Amino acid sequence: MNEIAIQATNVSKIYKLYDKPIDRLKESINPFGKKYHQEFHAVNDISFDVKKGETLGIIGKNGSGKSTLLKMITGVLNPSSGQISVNGKISALLELGAGFNPELTGLENIYMNGTIMGYTKAEMDRKLDDILSFADIGDFIHQAVKIYSSGMFVRLAFSVAINIDPEILIIDEALSVGDMRFQQKCFRKIDEFKDTKTILFVSHDLSVINKYCNRAIWINEGIMIDDGVPKELSKKYQAFMIGANLNKTVTVQDSNEMIKDTIEHIDSIDESLDVMGDDEARITGISLFDAESSQKISIVEPNQAVKLFIKVKANTNIEDPIIGFSIKDRLGNVIAQSNSFVLEQSIPEMHNEKYYGFGFEFNFPPLNMGQYSISPAVASGSQEVHTQHSWIHDALIIQVMPVQKYQLSGFFVMDNVKFYSLE
Ligand SMILES: Nc1ncnc2c1ncn2[C@@H]1O[C@H](COP(=O)(O)OP(=O)(O)OP(=O)(O)O)[C@@H](O)[C@H]1O
Numbered sequence: 001m002n003e004i005a006i007q008a009t010n011v012s013k014i015y016k017l018y019d020k021p022i023d024r025l026k027e028s029i030n031p032f033g034k035k036y037h038q039e040f041h042a043v044n045d046i047s048f049d050v051k052k053g054e055t056l057g058i059i060g061k062n063g064s065g066k067s068t069l070l071k072m073i074t075g076v077l078n079p080s081s082g083q084i085s086v087n088g089k090i091s092a093l094l095e096l097g098a099g100f101n102p103e104l105t106g107l108e109n110i111y112m113n114g115t116i117m118g119y120t121k122a123e124m125d126r127k128l129d130d131i132l133s134f135a136d137i138g139d140f141i142h143q144a145v146k147i148y149s150s151g152m153f154v155r156l157a158f159s160v161a162i163n164i165d166p167e168i169l170i171i172d173e174a175l176s177v178g179d180m181r182f183q184q185k186c187f188r189k190i191d192e193f194k195d196t197k198t199i200l201f202v203s204h205d206l207s208v209i210n211k212y213c214n215r216a217i218w219i220n221e222g223i224m225i226d227d228g229v230p231k232e233l234s235k236k237y238q239a240f241m242i243g244a245n246l247n248k249t250v251t252v253q254d255s256n257e258m259i260k261d262t263i264e265h266i267d268s269i270d271e272s273l274d275v276m277g278d279d280e281a282r283i284t285g286i287s288l289f290d291a292e293s294s295q296k297i298s299i300v301e302p303n304q305a306v307k308l309f310i311k312v313k314a315n316t317n318i319e320d321p322i323i324g325f326s327i328k329d330r331l332g333n334v335i336a337q338s339n340s341f342v343l344e345q346s347i348p349e350m351h352n353e354k355y356y357g358f359g360f361e362f363n364f365p366p367l368n369m370g371q372y373s374i375s376p377a378v379a380s381g382s383q384e385v386h387t388q389h390s391w392i393h394d395a396l397i398i399q400v401m402p403v404q405k406y407q408l409s410g411f412f413v414m415d416n417v418k419f420y421s422l423e
Pocket residue numbers: 015016040042060061062063064065066067068069
C-alpha cells in the first residue's frame with residue numbers, strides 16, 4: 001500500500017511579468033524571439049512528501065507562494081517544472097468562489113461539484129441532507145450563489161468539501177471569513193478528519209497550525225525554508241517576521257545562536273531609537289536569552305525562564321548606579337518592572353568610558369499571546385531619589401507565544417484553574 005498522499009519533486013512555478021500589456025504581443029510576434037518579460041519564481045524548486053494521514057500546515061508571509069503551491073497540487077495550475085503526484089481524491093477550499101458557478105443556485109452548485117468529483121445524482125442525493133445541515137444557510141440554498149455573502153459562501157463550500165468523502169482535504173485560509181461559531185464547527189470537523197484523512201492547511205494563524213497540524217513547512221519568497229514540528233517552526237517564523245517587520249537584524253540564525261553569559265554577546269541598540277536621560281551613562285545593548293539553552297530569543301512562552309542582558313557605557317564616573325527594565329504591552333501599558341535597587345543589589349561605581357554588562361534572570365510573566373516590548377534604563381541614586389541617565393523605550397520587541405489550546409482574551413494567561421460542579 002502506498003503511504004504517500006502527495007509528492008512534490010523540484011516543483012517551480014515561473015510567471016512571466018510584462019511591464020506593459022502590449023509587451024506580451026510584441027514578444028509573441030518578434031521574429032528574433034526577443035524577450036519582453038522578466039521571469040518571477042512564485043515557487044522555486046520545492047520538494048516534499050505528505051504521508052497519508054498527515055495534517056500539514058503551510059506557513060509563510062503574504063505572497064510567499066503558498067496558494068500557488070496548493071493550486072498546483074489541486075491541478076488548477078500546472079508547474080513550470082518539476083512533478084507533483086497525488087494519491088487520493090482531493091477536495092479543496094482555495095479562493096472564495098473557486099469551483100462554484102455564480103449563476104447557479106447553491107443546490108445546483110452542490111450537484112455540479114458532486115459530478116466533478118465523480119458522484120452520480122443518486123449518490124449526491126444521499127449526501128444532500130448532511131451538506132445542507134452543516135452549511136445551515138436556510139432558503140438561500142435556492143438562490144444564485146452570486147448573491148451570497150462571503151460567510152454564506154464559505155459555509156456552503158466547506159460543507160460540500162467535507163461531505164464528498166475526500167481522501168485529501170486542502171484548506172487555504174478559507175475558514176477565516178466564516179463567523180466564529182461556524183469556524184469552531186469546521187475545526188471540530190477537521191479534528192474528526194485528522195485521524196483518517198490527509199489535510200493540507202494554509203493559515204496565517206499560527207495557533208491554528210500548532211493545534212491542528214502534526215507537521216509544517218515554511219515557504220518564503222517561493223523557497224522552502226524549513227520543514228518540521230509546527231511549534232518549533234512557528235517560533236522561527238515569528239522570529240523572522242518580527243525581524244522582517246521591524247527591519248532589525250533578527251534572523252533565524254540569530255534566534256538559534258548559542259551564547260555564553262558575556263558582555264560581547266549583547267546586541268547593540270538600534271541607533272534610530274530615541275534615548276531619554278542626561279546621557280551620563282548610556283544603554284548600548286540589550287538581548288534576551290533562554291535561561292536553559294542560552295539561545296538568543298525574541299519569542300517566549302509565558303513563564304519561560306529567561307535572562308535579560310543589558311550593556312551600559314559610562315560617560316562619566318557614576319556612583320550608586322541602578323539598572324532596570326520595564327515590560328510594556330503594545331498599547332504602552334507598563335506590565336512589569338524590575339531593577340537592581342529593588343533587588344537589593346548594589347553596583348560598584350562605574351568609570352568614565354568603560355562598558356559594563358548586567359543580567360536579570362526571571363520567569364517571563366504569563367502574558368497573553370502578542371507583542372510586548374522591553375525598555376531598559378540606567379539611573380543612579382535610590383528608588384525614591386534618582387537621576388535618569390538613559391532610558392530607551394521599546395528597545396527590544398518580544399513575541400509571546402500562545403500556549404493554550406484556545407485563545408482567550410485578557411492580559412494574563414491563567415494556568416492551574418480548576419473547575420468543578422457543586423453538589
Ligand atoms: N497570475 C500571476 N501572475 C504573476 N504573478 C503572480 C500570479 N499569481 C500569483 N503571483 C505572484 O506570485 C507570488 C506568490 O503568490 P501566492 O498567492 O502563491 O502567495 P501566498 O503565499 O498564497 O500569499 P497570501 O498569503 O497573500 O495568500 C506573489 O508575489 C504573487 O504576486
